[in-house]
Amino acid sequence: MLKYLKSTVCAVAGLALGATAALANPYEEFAGETLVVNFPAHPHFDAVMKVLPEFTKETGIRVEVDQLQYLKMRERQTLELTKNRGDYDLIAYVVFSKADYVYADQLENLARFFMNPKLADPNYEAEDLIDGYVANIGVAGGKKGYLPGPTGSLFGLPFGSETSILGYRKDIFDKHDLKVPETYDELLELVCLIPELEPGMGGLASRAASGHHASHAFLLHLAPLGGRIFDDEWKPIVNNEAGVEAAEALKKIVNCGAEGSKTFGFAEAGASFLQGNSAMFLDSTVFAGQVNNPDKSKVVGLVEWAPHPVGERAGSQTGGFGIGIPKNAQNKDAAFLLMQWLTSKKADKLIAMAGGNPSRYSTHADADVNEKFPHMATFGEALKNADPDWRPIIPVWGKINADLGTTLSKIIVEDAPVQESLNGVAERTQAIMDDAGYYTWTQ
């Protein structure tokens, strides 16, 4: 009898141990699987590549990365997502792809994964993810169709968050006893004062090249100055007082910029700042990684960072990437585990330490991260003002964006009248929106 009892106890203990072991390793079921992921060639994802071996070591899941140039990535995904069986288990996408992919029913709703107790990590701490980015990159189906709201769902997670930040030359500001601009009035005064104080140097290096770049630069100023592209009924209001003010601000910044600034794209504006030809830089945080790299920069150790100046409101850019699971993926559960791991507190810190852009507030405040990258705390503060409605995330935005960008280029280069030009954009935008059916319920 005792013998029987002993063996029973042993068997139960063995089973319990086995169960504990299984619980302790939620990845076990997927060990040996290979995931194929599609990432862009981008500094953040270069950092991710350094961290991925850690995931394989921890989980036994192998990851094959197809890293493509950003525009090529979009092209490839467009083809991949329309196939019956896709090759990608996880994809990175830019924010305006969210509208297309969700609308075409090509991304998995993440609710069913977060509801699955075998997959969802109870210590994930989703509230630590930067709100503006979850709203901007992850959620669709709520307010305006692309923002959160009672009807919204989660289709992706922010991964490589970027916002706009003001970089300035501390040496120049100290030399002339200048105050770091906190408001738009201060900023616009400084941009033209600096070329007077430092002949040959531009005030602020900004993008202005025709098309996407000019439009991006305009949007950087539009939200803080109180403007929007549309009102709540999709009526274009880009030509209202705030819109005109934003266009005039951009024109002033470019006119007081370094030589050739009318044709600057992101790279040229960055180069102007890195070469010491401009005293300020207001654009994406992704740029910060180059400032103290002596191979690329002549301003090593001379740059400090401040939040995007405030106008009518605080509203900085929301950009960067998100990650999602394609509907036609082959290994969705394992892909979710990778997605969860990559955006977990632990991996977010590892990626930040490798030079990536963290997606969590806690990583921005982390002592080790700040010791290595002292600007990270400022970036974390700036991200609190990241405006998810910074630009409309609708399928027809590409066309509106191009029209806005070429019109702004005419304002900057050919001195086209600001109000009249923006009226033209509003008129054409209204026609595009009408054509796309946005006024079906209001007409």
Next chain:
Amino acid sequence: MSVAIKANRLTPYMFLAPAGIILIFALLYPIGYMIYASFLDWSPSQRIGQAEFIGFRNYVNLWGDEAFRESFWVTIRFAAIVVTLEMVLGVGLALLLDRNIKGMAMLRTVFILPMMIAPIVVGLMWRYMYHPTVGIFNRTLKNFGFEGIPWLSDSTWSFIAIVIADVWQWTPFIFILALAAMQSLPRSALEAAEIDGANEWQKIVMIKLPLMMPVLIVTLLLRLIDAFKVLEVILVLTNGGPGLSTEILALRIFRTAQEFQELGEAAAMSNLLLMMLMVLTIGMFAYSRVQEARLARQRAAVEKDAD
């Protein structure tokens, strides 16, 4: 009719069949696909079967699209200017260098170098040369005490900048073809003209150019077709800006498909471009035929007079 005779008659068609099949798949199928796509509201996120059929709406939209009309005129202006300049310079250079100079082979190789360079590299190279501060042009101008030119930041100068880059790259193409045509001219006609006392200018205008005309027309046509489709150099140099001042149709098509995600409208634009090029091609060949017929008539008249 016997089987053998039937088979005999079919033989040429059988030999032609592989070429015909390749033609159908490689040429007609893609063109048919493009024509069909131009009647669809098709985004890249959809399969072609899922796209909505909208008839001629893409064409109607293009008709009312100011940006498209502007691109259309930029393309016409660009093609007319570059091809005229390239023809004049290319044929002029060929006329100048059609002689036995030492090192001529070397010189010819150097001349055709620009057209061997990848267009993206050409775009980047010129972009750096046009740079407002470090570019060679503005630095040279400033060294001589002149103001720098806003090469890429002014609408007129940007257009001039892309014209210069294109002329630099493609004049050698005209030069090499014109030179080949010139060197294959019958020497007897030129010698006869010399005996009759024609000077160099008369020989060029009355003998060389008319005899070279068939080759020059084909050359002109090839360049014209290419000038309508040029993309990479302008994409890198100006990306169509400032405003739309350098946005030629090929670039507009690229942006419509890539940025605006409207494949149907891009296909409609491509069809219009194709139709325009076909009209040009047919026009050129018709002109060439008329010219040839006129020459044949003249020749016949001369021969009749001689009899």
